[in-house]
Amino acid sequence: MDSVESRRETLQLFRSFVEQRRELGDGYWPRPDGSALPAERGPRAALPSAARPPVSAERFLIPEKKPEHEPAYKLTTEQPAIAGESDLAVRLFASVAESPVPDAASLEEFRARISECHKCPLGATRTHFVFGSGNPDADLMFVGEAPGEEEDLQGQPFVGRAGQLLTKMIEAMKLRREDVYIANVLKCRPPNNRTPLPSEMEQCKPYLDRQIALIRPKIICALGRVAAQALLNTGEGLNRLRGTFHDYRGVKVLVTYHPAALLRNPQWKTQSWDDLQKVRYELDGTILRPKKA
Ligand code: SF4
Numbered sequence: 001m002d003s004v005e006s007r008r009e010t011l012q013l014f015r016s017f018v019e020q021r022r023e024l025g026d027g028y029w030p031r032p033d034g035s036a037l038p039a040e041r042g043p044r045a046a047l048p049s050a051a052r053p054p055v056s057a058e059r060f061l062i063p064e065k066k067p068e069h070e071p072a073y074k075l076t077t078e079q080p081a082i083a084g085e086s087d088l089a090v091r092l093f094a095s096v097a098e099s100p101v102p103d104a105a106s107l108e109e110f111r112a113r114i115s116e117c118h119k120c121p122l123g124a125t126r127t128h129f130v131f132g133s134g135n136p137d138a139d140l141m142f143v144g145e146a147p148g149e150e151e152d153l154q155g156q157p158f159v160g161r162a163g164q165l166l167t168k169m170i171e172a173m174k175l176r177r178e179d180v181y182i183a184n185v186l187k188c189r190p191p192n193n194r195t196p197l198p199s200e201m202e203q204c205k206p207y208l209d210r211q212i213a214l215i216r217p218k219i220i221c222a223l224g225r226v227a228a229q230a231l232l233n234t235g236e237g238l239n240r241l242r243g244t245f246h247d248y249r250g251v252k253v254l255v256t257y258h259p260a261a262l263l264r265n266p267q268w269k270t271q272s273w274d275d276l277q278k279v280r281y282e283l284d285g286t287i288l289r290p291k292k293a
Contacts, residue, residue: 101206107136107214114187120203122188128155132183132211140175140283141217142166143208144258145226146186148193157182162260166223169259169272173280173288181215183208185230201230212251220251221279224258242275245282254279 104110111131117123130147133156142158150160158166167177186196186204196204208230212220222228225238231248232241232255241255256275257268277288 101210104210104214107132107211110210110214114207117187117207120188120200122186122190122200125191126188127152129187130155130157130184130189131187132157132181134177134181135179136181136215138179138181138215139218140179140279141181141183141212141215141220142170142223143220143227143231144182144184144223146184146193146196147189148260149189152189157184158259161263162258165259165262169276172273173276174286175280181217183211185227196226201226205230212248217251219279219283220248220253221275222253222255224261227258228253228255242271245278252282254282 102110102113104113115129115131117129126147128147128151130151134141144158147157148160148162151157151163157163166182170177170180185208186200187207188204190196190200220231222231222241225241228238228241229235231253232246234241238255238257242257244254246253246255254275257265257272262269262272273290277290280286280288
């Protein structure tokens, strides 16, 4: 191997390593002058407090000092009863009661009301708005980061290579894609699939909150660091968030790898399968067979 080819391979290896660390969200990559990379390239900070729905409307308590690995939001123990509504419905709907997004009685109505959104600059660069797809009464919801190229072209979530892998993951859980609901935090594609900016997440996340309130899933599976951090309002890296269930407004959240990350790092598939087994067991007690190595 000549030296040019060897240098190219080394560079490629280094690029893959950096990409892996960035995906996991535990990277601090100093520049030669010692300064850190911009915030969106390092561990994502929690959304600014202005992005959080009003505490009074949500009946959430924000602990004065957040213990490590605890969800950012805590439900109060005083949930007023509303006749005819389950506890979960009360919590979810209360949480978006004063949300700045349009009200809607159904998912379809909500899609129609926000599909022309231009609240952030991504509205001007998208080909299609990508709302989400699947069973509007799903018990299980998958949430990813943002549409990619293929999703932007088709107006559907998770239809590219990563989407095909997600479909296989769902089928491995002995479910069908049409049984679950699939959405992203952002509804429009960031140019060149770059990581969403905090300002874009702040504008778009209330739409996801409203979607979840309308679907009322039992479990949310967060795909990748960005989705997990947005849902849980935390800056923790993926490795620290994986493995246990978290709380999102009374709904259980399990964090796993984004399928696109699994395509780049197939060695993570074993851990991903562990996560999916946990989700399925928590959903209805089904024990999936271990995959052959
Ligand atoms: S990304 Fe979200 S907030 Fe931005 S234009 Fe699209 S729908 Fe609106």
